[in-house]
Amino acid sequence: MPDFDLLVLGGGPGGYVAAIRAAQHGLSVGLVEKERPGGVCLNWGCIPTKAMLRSAEAFDVVRRAHEFGVCTGEPTVDYDAVRRRKDDIVKGLADGVAGLLRANSVTTIAGHARMTGPTSVEILEVGDAPLGPGGPLYAAPPTGTTATRSVSARDVVIATGSRPAELPVPGADLPGxxxxxxxxxxxxxxxxxxxxxxxxxxxxxxxxxxxxxxxxxxxxxxxxxxxxxxxxxxxxxxxxxxxxxxxxxxxxxxxxxxxxxxxxxxxxxxxxxxxxxxxxxxGAGRVPNTRDLGLDVAGVTTDRRGFVTVDDRMRTDVEHVFAIGDVTGRAMLAHVASHQGLVAADVVAGHDRRMDYRVVPAATFTHPEIASVGLNEAAARKAGMDVTVATFPFAGLGRSRTFGRTEGFMKIVAGTAHGEILGVHVIGPSASDLITEGALALTLEATLDELAETVHAHPTLGEIGMEAALVALGLPVHANPPRTR
Structure with a gap:
């Protein structure tokens, strides 16, 4: 008998979510992870960068405090304190994920997994190597390392993630x-x-x-x-x-x-x-973490870049072996990995579930923020679609003025014949939050009329979706009317 119904290799935002969902289906689940749970996203990506970007934003607000009628001295940055705050947030969330795994009776195994067959792995200790870049998160176990245990499962989910690509130019290995x-x-x-x-x-x-x-x-x-x-x-x-x-x-x-x-x-x-x-x-791309994973032994196919090939049920070409997250090379986003994890766990549990990438939002936490979902204008036109394109500036929103952030706009791409919303693109304050309405509109196949007729609270940044839709319909209220010939 196998040790587990499901064994998940990697505890990132795809792996731990798959493990929890599978356990909720009543399966016995093991999860192999070399570092703290949460993977790159929680430990070295999404969360720590956003924590530090929030500190940078706070610094900027204090520098501009006089614009709001608030008098302060000249602010300074305590970079050590910025880093400590980031570390505290990361640790708290990682501990929270570990608690969720325990609460759902997922067995967590520390070490590096190497596949010895489609549904069997050997677990190698990573020892006391430093965590993070250059440590066990990416590095293969030292030569000569021996397995501490062998584990088998009815099904396996590969969720080993990715790492930054190296720059292939002279001097890329220099200090600094x-x-x-x-x-x-x-x-x-x-x-x-x-x-x-x-x-x-x-x-x-x-x-x-x-x-x-x-x-x-x-x-x-x-x-x-x-x-x-x-x-x-x-x-x-x-x-x-x-x-x-x-x-x-x-x-x-x-x-x-x-x-x-x-x-x-x-x-x-x-x-x-x-x-x-x-x-x-x-910051030029990422490559999959498949080194020394034993994919060749398991017979799992990868593409020329090393990404694992999967179908819309997250199945590889080997029966009982699934793959999710960055290692699949699809949309390399944490929320995509999590959704893929849910799909894989449901399929393993016998449910008919498929992954749909057509409505996947993306967010970039620059200042100003960027977010998008669906087709951009160039892609829609390249596909031969007859489209209507409209924009509305944040400067036209009362809330944006009071917020002190008027830079940017929303751009909507819609079908001309029926007004179906094909894509929403935002640059400006809270773009990452505003894009959810766009994602919902695409999911529900909403039209410009439906978005424009939805009553939006005032004064809010969210009104920008309604305003952009009105512009697209040629009925702007808080923007100049369209030119007539």
Whole structure:
């Protein structure tokens, strides 16, 4: 008899959610994790960066307190205190996840799992190696490490996540060149930072360092920042960054990093040259954590990049083996991993459940925030759709004025014939919260009329969805009327 009904490899936002849901279905569940529960998201990604970005936002508000009629002295940043607050939040949440696993009778096994067959693994101790970047979260066990126990299960879920990709240029291994995870090891704010990659990770770190006083330059190979977003959003973020003194070099690449005091970053593109930096932060993509996992022994297929191939039920091509989260290479977002975990656990328990990626919101916690769901304008037009596009600025909202944050806008992409909402894109205050209405609209296949006719509370930031819909319908109330020919 197998040791468990289900064995989950990895305790991140996909793995621990899958384990809990499976246990709720009455299955006996084991979970193998090398570090604290919560994975990269809780320990080295989503939560700690947002905690520090909140500190940066608080610093900015205090600097601007006079705009609200509040008199303060000149604020300073205690970076050690910022880091301690972050650590306290992370520990509290990780302890909470561990408690939830216990409460649901999930057996947690510490160590590195290596598959010895489709539904059997050996667990290797990770010893006292340091936690986090370079430690057991990513590193394979040392050569010669022996298994402490063997475990079998009826079904296995692979949820081992991903790690930052390395920059394939000369000098990428120099001291001072770090990944987004390694940035948490900095004990002070660098004076000069070059960030390689202007997607969500790079843009968030650019925001954080710049708010705390660093001179920051972002180098992005695509024509716009946050290239996965609508082009108008990327252009707006670039304008915002430049207004804050952040250097933005798009359509540019880093070809080398040279040894010097400080480092010198060689940039190729429209504005080629050398940029001096105390720290170079690489935020250019992620790769799956499949090293030394034994996928070849189990017969699990991966694509050319190493991501595990799955169907919409999260099944691999090996019976009784599932995969979820970043290791699948789909939408590499924590909330997607969690939803995939629920789907996998339900399927393992015998339910007919499928993953649908059409309505997946994304959020980037820059200042201003960015969020989106559905098709952007370029994608809709490329698909041959006849679309109506409308925007409404935050400056047109009374709440935004009182909030002291008027930068940004909402952009809605809708079908022209029936007004069906195809995509919602936001840059501005609380964008990450506002996008939920857009996600619900797409899920319910709502139209512009339905969004416009929904009564929104006033004065709120949420009114922007109604206002943008009215603009799209040619019936704006708090915006200039459409031009007539």
């Amino acid at each position: 060149v770090i990944t987004s995870d390694g940035a948490f090891g900095l004990t002070e704010v660098p004076e000069r930072v070059v960030i390689v990659g202007g997607s969500a990770v790079g843009a968030e770190w650019a925001t954080l360092f710049a708010e705390f006083g660093a001179a920051v330059t972002v180098v992005e190979m695509q024509p716009t920042l946050v290239p996965a977003e609508d082009a108008a959003i990327g252009a707006a973020l670039a304008r915002s960054f430049r207004s804050r003194g952040i250097g933005v070099l798009t359509s540019s690449t880093v070809s080398a990093i040279e040894v010097a005091a400080p480092l010198r970053v060689v940039v190729d593109g429209p504005e080629p040259g050398l940029i001096e930096a105390d720290v170079v932060l690489v």
